[in-house]
Amino acid sequence: MAVLLEEGSNVVVQGITGHQGRFHTKACLDYGTRIVAGVTPGREGEKVHGVPVYDTVAEAVENGEADTSFFLVPAPFAKDAAIEAIEAGIRLLVLITERIPFHDALDIVSYARFRGTRVIGPNCPGIISPGKSKVGIMPGHIFRRGRVGVISRSGTLTYEIVNAITESGEGQSTCMGIGGDAIIGTNFVEALRLFQEDSETERIVLVGEIGGTAEEEAADYIEREVTTPVVAYVAGQTAPPGRRMGHAGAIISRGRGTAKSKIAAFKEAGVSVAALPSEIPTLLSSL
Amino acid sequence: MKFYEYRAKEVFQRYGIPVPKGLLVVSSEEVVSPPLPAAVKAQVLVGGRMKAGGIAFAESLKEARRATSRILGMEIGGYGVKKVLLEERLEIERELYLSMTLDRSARTALLMASPDGGIDIEQVPGERIFRSPIPPLVGIQPYILRGLKEAMGLPKELGRSLSAIAEALYRLFKGEDAELVEINPLVVTRGGGLVAGDAKLILEDNALYRHPEYQGMEQDLTVLEREANQKGIAFIELGGNIGVIANGAGLTMATMDALHVHGGRPGVFLDLGGTDDPETVKEAFLLMMKARPRVILLNIFGGITKCDTVALGVQEASEVAGAEIPIIVRIRGVNEERAREILREAGMTAVLDMGEAAKAAVQQAGE
Numbered sequence: 001m002a003v004l005l006e007e008g009s010n011v012v013v014q015g016i017t018g019h020q021g022r023f024h025t026k027a028c029l030d031y032g033t034r035i036v037a038g039v040t041p042g043r044e045g046e047k048v049h050g051v052p053v054y055d056t057v058a059e060a061v062e063n064g065e066a067d068t069s070f071f072l073v074p075a076p077f078a079k080d081a082a083i084e085a086i087e088a089g090i091r092l093l094v095l096i097t098e099r100i101p102f103h104d105a106l107d108i109v110s111y112a113r114f115r116g117t118r119v120i121g122p123n124c125p126g127i128i129s130p131g132k133s134k135v136g137i138m139p140g141h142i143f144r145r146g147r148v149g150v151i152s153r154s155g156t157l158t159y160e161i162v163n164a165i166t167e168s169g170e171g172q173s174t175c176m177g178i179g180g181d182a183i184i185g186t187n188f189v190e191a192l193r194l195f196q197e198d199s200e201t202e203r204i205v206l207v208g209e210i211g212g213t214a215e216e217e218a219a220d221y222i223e224r225e226v227t228t229p230v231v232a233y234v235a236g237q238t239a240p241p242g243r244r245m246g247h248a249g250a251i252i253s254r255g256r257g258t259a260k261s262k263i264a265a266f267k268e269a270g271v272s273v274a275a276l277p278s279e280i281p282t283l284l285s286s287l
Numbered sequence: 288m289k290f291y292e293y294r295a296k297e298v299f300q301r302y303g304i305p306v307p308k309g310l311l312v313v314s315s316e317e318v319v320s321p322p323l324p325a326a327v328k329a330q331v332l333v334g335g336r337m338k339a340g341g342i343a344f345a346e347s348l349k350e351a352r353r354a355t356s357r358i359l360g361m362e363i364g365g366y367g368v369k370k371v372l373l374e375e376r377l378e379i380e381r382e383l384y385l386s387m388t389l390d391r392s393a394r395t396a397l398l399m400a401s402p403d404g405g406i407d408i409e410q411v412p413g414e415r416i417f418r419s420p421i422p423p424l425v426g427i428q429p430y431i432l433r434g435l436k437e438a439m440g441l442p443k444e445l446g447r448s449l450s451a452i453a454e455a456l457y458r459l460f461k462g463e464d465a466e467l468v469e470i471n472p473l474v475v476t477r478g479g480g481l482v483a484g485d486a487k488l489i490l491e492d493n494a495l496y497r498h499p500e501y502q503g504m505e506q507d508l509t510v511l512e513r514e515a516n517q518k519g520i521a522f523i524e525l526g527g528n529i530g531v532i533a534n535g536a537g538l539t540m541a542t543m544d545a546l547h548v549h550g551g552r553p554g555v556f557l558d559l560g561g562t563d564d565p566e567t568v569k570e571a572f573l574l575m576m577k578a579r580p581r582v583i584l585l586n587i588f589g590g591i592t593k594c595d596t597v598a599l600g601v602q603e604a605s606e607v608a609g610a611e612i613p614i615i616v617r618i619r620g621v622n623e624e625r626a627r628e629i630l631r632e633a634g635m636t637a638v639l640d641m642g643e644a645a646k647a648a649v650q651q652a653g654e
Contacts, residue, residue: 159590
């Protein structure tokens, strides 16, 4: 078993008729993803690379048994389209879209939790189980099937790291980009739980960034619950501190959120911490 | 997008949050009939205004004018003061703290309050801060307001006012797509009222399309930062001499980490976003040239676009800008060998490894 995404996952592409939709539908089909339908309101009856287009997600679910959404709907329409997908019975909603207002993301994520739908993203490259299926915009050719699970807040930095892992001769079970926004559907802790339970994942690479306290929470969870060995990298050790969120930000974070605090938390939890992305393959092989 | 205090107070008024009477001026000549006695306050977007001397008190017209002209000549946190707000001076009985922001970990809005408001709020111990998550989907509920009143320990009448202000704060937070609304201090006046002494408001940039009324609002930005903003490029000026361009915030930060490991100092941080679109790369390049770094380090991990296409964009940009600044390029992805050939032919250093690129950039910058 890989994490969340399998060969049998039936995928609907929301926003299939746009430029990005067409391009990535082709790339995913080429990779072997089972894309059963596309949705763009008002475009029913068209085909994109042979995939039938419907007006509604409900029709995609009914006619194509779609259970997973590859979501590329532009930000202003994202909340509407995401709630529609949840109501139509989609089980895994992969929100690639950037710049969704967080007030909308909060509604989407809260409603999805209420309905039991898993959300990944927004503002993420998606999820790939190499050799099985890809629901995302990542370049498929840098991945290779294997036993390293990758969880990352970044986009291109994930490709950088995956590429280094693949070049070192290792492969990946599943690689999940959880997204870089303030509000995301699946955080590090929830992703770690999924990878910990996955029989194909033998080691985990966690790629964090400065800002927020998700890495500190991940470190705490690893210490308590995760027996799979973890290698972590935190980007931004020398980046300037982000803009201050008034006093409220300082009251919430209380000194956490910096690269230093995150790295210290990981080390305390027994996680191997890489100073640079290029060290990750070496650290993995030493576990 | 950060709001100046006077702008934030205009928004507060629309939501029924009480603010002092005020007069906004850009020169001391405009100070004709200010509210007196007055608090004279520099309008800047950076914090620490009080400690920098950007707030003065005036009893008379003459004093108000003098204070205004002094503050208008000031620089706070690197930005010149262009506007001054003169407000009726509040008679302060007590100072409270009240804010609404986002709790990323809990995935909720978060109401925070403290009976110990004022400039030292960050030193207030945790048990003196009331925190209540606002349940998503349903919003603020009466039990939250009861808890808030209880924690602030105000007399009944004031408690009711506080409740109304907290509710307004939540409506504002949602209605204006704010990421932060903060009142510090929320002043309990000797007359027995509640008034927002200061106002901090930050709107979420991603939601600005829903608020055309705020578009084009003035921001403290350098000329280059403004240009980058308009082009959707993240551009931050730092202290060093190496210009870093990369695609994706994570990769840009990792590139800076690599420079640091090799003893270099990044001067400008330029993130293209997750794109490797050759046009955006070209624009970014031209912008970076204007910042005049000693050396430019370009780090691209190609996803969608073929690397040779990106390389042609870089080549074009360097020809337009003139190639007097050394350029180190590290580019990975489809057709990367061809891309490196193109760049080398154009006189740039093109390498395979990020660490190697960082080392080369640090060497060049040191010369």
